[in-house]
Amino acid sequence: MGIQEIQNNPAYHISYNPAFLIVRQEDDYMFYNSINHKAFRLNAIEFELLNLLYTYEDQDYVFSLFEGDIKTEVVRIAEVIEDLEILNLEYQYDSGCDNVVDVNPPSTFYIHLTNNCNLSCSYCYNQEWRKNGRKALSYNDWGVIVSKIIPLAKTIVLTGGEFLLVSFAPKLLKIIKERNPQVIIEGLSNGCLDYSIDYIQESLNYIDKITLSCDSLNESDERIGFNKSQFLANVSLLTSRFPEMKIAIATTITTKNYMSIDEIKILCETYGLEWKKTAVCPSSPKDTTLMVELDKQVDNAKNMRLHLSKTKAWLSKQMRCGAAKTVCSIDAMGNVYPCQTLHYEEFFMGNLLVSEIKELKYIADSSNVIPSVDDLMPCKICKVKYICGGGCFANRFAYNKTGRYSGLFCPIRYENSLSMLLSLDNRG
Ligand SMILES: C[S@@+](CC[C@H](N)C(=O)[O-])C[C@H]1O[C@@H](n2cnc3c(N)ncnc32)[C@H](O)[C@@H]1O
Ligand code: SF4
Ligand code: SF4
Known part of the structure; x- marks a missing residue:
């Protein structure tokens, strides 16, 4: 030429x-x-x-x-x-990247200690399981399960339902801490039970981090049964009586609260709490109406870009979420799934009452994994796939199940990925 x-x-x-x-x-x-x-x-x-x-x-x-x-x-x-090697177009193995199939089992375990709950949030991902009315596991059953995960766990997340309703929770938490004091115990709670009750205080003594869910301080919103005064009293109690405990507020973003979450931001600022925001994950077709319109989310992602600080460190390739790799989730019957929002029979890994961790699907066979951005469309052909990592697999799966296009979240994820790229300043 x-x-x-x-x-x-x-x-x-x-x-x-x-x-x-x-x-x-x-x-x-x-x-x-x-x-x-x-x-x-x-x-x-x-x-x-x-x-x-x-x-x-x-x-x-x-x-x-x-x-x-x-x-x-x-x-x-x-x-x-x-x-x-900026121009090198040969695919290179990235030793830090997260597509390397783990031979190690996950180290974060979600335990759904009960399906029972004092609230009934309209979008709750586990409301269907609750209706099944199956027999709950006993303290002894949980003892068997917990003894299998303690040697591997770095973090155990107690969730449900409302785990603080379970009378044997303090006993179970005690054995976890006694057998492995290094394990970080995190609790996910709706913050609407009375935390001054003795057995709840006892559980709280073993908890390193608590995340209280709050989508709105308005009692008539999606968290049916939300008790504002009890919630605020609990925030105050936790901050005063448990100064060592990390406390966070989790907000699930829906069409209903999208415009009014500033009051939660103020609450977090007032008490110095971490604030985690997650978009609602549709568990059924009706939940799609709770999803904030795409245009608004894309605008939001673009606005966020203006406030991002520069970063020198560049993340290694992101290939997929941590489901069954860094995390797994145990339901109230001891069944194990790759993450707390992937409790579908297609992803059933085994039951920890009868199986050992190393026998669980995805862990026993390292070739049997959740698909990565190199396997899935439209990610396969997306330029930002290794920055994005494909997002929440459960979101994608729920959409496929409900017949919606699996790439629905892409415009938001694309903008967020672009923001990460543009925040990079690795000169010199
Ligand atoms: C299932 S709850 C269990 C623990 C406790 N009852 C609570 O509400 O925090 C755990 C977390 O999942 C969130 N959650 C439930 N269903 C969800 C969904 N469909 N999409 C996104 N988050 C959801 C809740 O808002 C809560 O923060
Ligand atoms: S409080 Fe938690 S477990 Fe209970 S219904 Fe709401 S999200 Fe579900
Ligand atoms: S932006 Fe969309 S297509 Fe691209 S990697 Fe992320 S989820 Fe996949």
């Missing part, structure tokens, strides 16, 4: 290569090699030089276009570009 021909053909410009994502940001260019998950912030001159090197594939020819001090600088930049 002659130089003239290359010069006259715009298809040789670096921006035509679908493997690269190039975003102009004021005077800089953010350049992302989506095959090898390498991102660099370049100034205009560096970017133009990158383009020349890419277009002509001939360093000597490119160097011959320059003279004197400029040539010396061009050679220096070219060396950096080569060292960093």
Whole structure:
């Protein structure tokens, strides 16, 4: 191919290569090699030089276009570009990436100690199980299960239903802490039981972190049975009586509370609490009406970008969520699933009353895993797939089940991924 021909053909410009994502940001260019998950912030001159090197594939020819001090600088930049392999399009194994199938079992275990609950939130992912009315496990049964997970667990998350309703919770928490004091015990609670009751206080003594769910301080919203005064009294009690305990508020974002969550933000600021926000995950077709309109979420993601601080560290390739890899979830009958929102029979891993952890599906057979962004459409062909990681697999699965397009969350995830990319400042 002659130089003239290359010069006259715009298809040789670096921006035509679908493997690269190039975003102009004021005077800089953010350049992302989506095959090898390498991102660099370049100034205009560096970017133009990158383009020349890419277009002509001939360093000597490119160097011959320059003279004197400029040539010396061009050679220096070219060396950096080569060292960093920005243009390398061969798929490289990323040792830090999370697609490496774990031979180690998960270290975070969600325990749904009961299906019973004092509230009945309209969107609750476990309301169907509650209706089944199956016999609950006894303290002894949980003792069997807990003894299997204690040696592996770094974090045990007590959830339900409302785990603080379970009378033997303090006894169970005590044995966990006695057998492995290093295990972090986290509780997920609706914060509407009276925390000053003795046996609840006893449970709280063993808890390192508690997350209280609160979508709105308005009692007539989706958390049916929410008791505002009890909730606020509990926040106050926890902060005063358990100064060592980490306390967070979790808000599930729906169409109903989307515009009114500022009051929860203020509550968190007042008490210095962490605030975690999650979009509602549809457990049934009716829940789709609770989902905040896509346009609003995309706008929100774009606005967030303006407030992101710069980061020097670049995350390793994200391939999929941590389901069955870093996390697994045990239901109130001892059945194990890859995560707390993937309690579907398709993902049943086994029952811990009768099986050992190493015998559970996904753990026993390391080739049998939740699909990654390299397996799923539309992720497979998405430029930001290794930044995004494909998002919540349960969300995707719920949508498929309800007949909706699995890529529905993509515009939001794409914007968030772009924000992460643009927040990178790894010059020097
Ligand atoms: C199932 S609850 C159990 C613990 C406790 N009863 C509570 O409400 O915190 C655990 C968390 O899951 C959240 N959750 C329940 N259903 C959900 C759904 N469909 N989508 C997203 N989050 C959900 C709740 O808001 C809560 O923060
Ligand atoms: S309080 Fe928790 S377990 Fe109970 S219905 Fe609400 S989300 Fe579900
Ligand atoms: S933006 Fe969408 S298509 Fe791309 S990786 Fe994320 S979930 Fe997959």
